[in-house]
Amino acid sequence: MKPRIFLINVLFVLLFIHKQSYGQNGITPGHSIGQVSVAGDLIVIELDSAALGQPNLFDLVGRTLRFNPVGSSYRVTNETLRWDTNYGVELTGADVRLQQFTFPFSGQRWSSFSVGTVGSIRFGPSPSMGDVDAYGRPDGGIAFAIGRFDRLADVGTRLGERAPAISVFLKPRMSGPRYVRELADRVVITWDLTEPFGGFLDFSWFPTTNLFQAVLHRDGSIEMSYKTMAAKDGIVGIYPILSAVESVQSIDLSSLSRKSGPFAALCESFHYLQPPRPQDLSCTVIQTLGDKFDFLAYYSDFRFDSQEASSPSDGPIGGNVTGIGDTKHTQTKLILESRCTGGRFQLGLFQPIFVGANEMQESPPDNAPGGNPKNISFYTRPLAQATPDGKRRAYNYAVGHLGHEIGHRWSAYAAACVNGQTISLGAWPHWDPGLETHVAYPYSLPLEASTQGGSAWQDNLDGTFTQLREGFFVPASGYSYLDLYLMGLIAAAEVPDFYIVRPLVRIGTDANGRPIFKGQRMRITIQDVIAAEGLRLPDVNHSQRYFNTGIVVIVEHGRKPSAELINRANGIRRQWIDYWAITTGHRSAMTVNPH
Template sequence: MSGDRYVKELQDRVVVTWDVTEPWGNIQDFTWSKTVNRFQTVLYKDGAIEMSYQQLAAKDAIIGIYPLVSSAAEKPLATLTGKKNSSVAAHLDIQNLKLSVVDGLLLKATFETAGPALSEGDSGLSGIAYRVYFDAHKPSAHPDDGALASAVWTIRGFARRNRANAGTSRYFAFGPGVSRRVKMSGNTISIQGILPPALRGATQIAVSADASAPGSDAPVAQILAHPVSLSGIRNVEAHLSSLKPSDGPFSVVYEAFHYYALPNPRDLTCSVIKSLGDKFDFLAYYSDFRVDNQEAGTPSDGPLGAVGGAVTGIGATQRGLASYCTPGRFQWQFIQPVYVGSNQMQERPPQDAPVGTDHDITFYQQQLAEISQDGRIPPYMYGISQIAHEMGHRWAAFVSAKVGGETIPLGPTHWARGLQARVPFPYQRPTEASIMGGGVWLDNFDQTYTQLDDDYYVPATGWSYLDLYLMGLISPAEVPDFFILRSLVPASKDTNGRPIFKADRTRVTIEDVIAAEGLRSPGVDKSQRHFNTGMVIVVQHGAKPSSELIERANGIRKQWIDYFSITTGRRASMTANPD
């Protein structure tokens, strides 16, 4: 949350007041305008703490007290050992997984790799992942499928998709109870958190680990499951309203209020395919309840199935068809359902919505309304940004290019900010950069470049020439030469306020991409041209979908079909047919 904080020091107490708002206006938000969250904590001189709440819009929170936890009191639990694999990048080749307990409160997991962990900011960080699996059900088992684990902690590298942090790749950790902070030191990368709820009460668990490279969640290094005895760690979560003065004192105590846990995406896939058959290339999920994620949007994943066999030459490989219950067709999907009350499921911003930044759709309302036939902003622009971008990951952005003996990553995961990624078939505006990232750059022929469109996916844009080649919709001969700008340094702005950068320009051809990845197969003459998306409405058990959910999911469905036709130059078509 963001907003004002106030501190007032009195003779016998200190009063801290928060007046903050949830994020608002963006594609990843749940509200179009600021919300009121006003609460207060009083710290008394005798050690008592009083919490009170005047007005709260947020429905999820963690409430409690905690000290600064020192890492000095660290008790080893177990060391799990893997095997060295020289064919795997050294920073992904897990040699050991060390588990320990910090100050009796936190469980810590440390990966030791064969080579130094990549530092934040490294271009190779985006898309890599390290995972540790905890299983409380069969602590003596050696499961091969992490989907069966009771809890999973994941470290993943991300490249942020916005101008302020362009090119800045970072690690994030996620999973039940884990802190998002990731620490790197030499050949180690570590995370810690409270004991996951699924493990509470267990005295022995099974623990395993793996690592994966960009473009695929298939493990490239593994440590098989081993039994680990849990000791010396306590649960500090409590039901605050049930506590009595005699229950304390507590050095740490908290209560969490949260939305429903995220469903297992593969369970969702299997439910659909087992019920309706393997007739969908893509699956998009929408719900009338929120899941426990602070962002309204969703990542995506899938086995990269296809009609007519596996697609090669795109920097990502087909994997794990059976785990998605598909004989071979199903390709890609949302990982979690999108909530009907989120910004991205609403047809248009409300008329009184404040104008946001140039990453918010409200910033473009006048421009988009002027070029539309009815004088209004096109419907479901946020919804189309989300589905087009995530389903676009089925093909992009994982390729590299071999230029003069150097292999240059053009992504990974999202096209690099400096990649020239002009869209040949724009969705709404005359000049658009790819929905998968990159930009539209004007060469000023003085070693500076003006950015005509940026790498953010709002408002929704089409696919670049390179995207369309990877999709199998244009031939290599139809992809014009392009370039990538590296070492971008802000220089100035032009008279229209567009940013100008100094940069090092490297020319890239489609032959350079083919040299790195191989020719896309099947080629343009045999590639899949007709796709089907399952628009799945998810409701709580026994409930019926709301009319609002049905209406909005259907609205996105219609726009998605139109979008796909327009942005592929009508070389491919999309349906959303459950039959």
């Protein structure tokens, strides 16, 4: 991600920054990885037997791992659970300072360490300002660098480069209290964490219980105990600083005996199946059914090695359009061929959405926690009030996500040239939070900001601005006038003047709890955008108006789609057609025709 981001929208940028799929692996040729059939209006892929690899799910519940030092290495035993029920005091930060002993690890004796919020212990200097977890949250105890899209199966043996560390159960995005209790000969650290819940990136509407513990002994031995674990994927291991010739060994911890080792450093990565590559998915569909899809959306009945229940996008790929800004995705012959398209296919999801994910649910349970405005449960009442029949539209998470990702076919890449100066309108690939992007044809609520970012602002005419809606697509929101122009659906003359507020400095909230900022307002016209990017071509009179999305359900080898998967995919399919019609003001139509 770009380092320049405004605090108002840090979470938005971090949640939706897109993986560059055109790196070394992104332009390698795709190939078919399964058998394709059609079920009604859905496309079905039954994957080949070797397409997903093998999972390795967590198998240490009710067990204690004991690491006994042998010189600078360790022998490890898997024993019956040992559990200290006295947790001590809850940590308010990450730092722990020992008062009664020092702990030997990585060739030193330590009187202090940091306890991370996602199951790690770090030794050494305090983390720098740049040390954040995989989702950009400051974490004083972070010891490991895990990228947002890194698979746990791949990174376990590569961790530990920042500082000596212990991974008791490292799983990104977990949260909850941590406790510490020091005794004369040991210190006990306990985590009581939940996996992320309630959001469209999540696999659960409700908190989960993950209760695990580490005991660091005066003699250098280490115990890791797992009492209650809902999570099935994470990394367990020890990471002293290694010399150039040493490496972290990948071990099956449940199979170790007293004779195993010793090991200088070791880990086990617990993970789900390997995700299929996006170019293989598109090639599987297109080679069988033909190059007749503008977009492809994938849904599966299996979970794979990813910390998110949603997906970034793969594209833009084809559909030659100019005047929309630098998409950073050059439409070369090599890229088109890698997706098995002659240019019709324009964008797809990067990976499938699991049928058990929140995103694939018709609506949240009635008793789902609703206190977080990033979650759809927060909007239960206003969503019902916004429809003529008083019923919430189904699959709000799913269509909001599709609308956002497919919107990246055209947005948000454009700049503006104002008084001879080129002004960036976004923090690629989303509109700047200070950009006024109120939606032309709202979908969920009467007032929305663009699903591609920005904000719906109220100018208070005193140098301050109230943020009426931010560009976070929960609940599902539509497109701004600028988006619709870039999509080729409205003429330049139909885009009203807009503005950008910079720098944004938050100064408080109004009586309704809405944020108030001060900043300088800069007026922008569509002609300023054209001056920077050139005319949008094809223009509004010749642009594509009819699009076709392939809704693809994916199953493992030898299986058939479950009724749940078929029903939910069909529900998303129907709602997606309506969403597109509403948010484009019926100036465009979306089909989901596999034939």
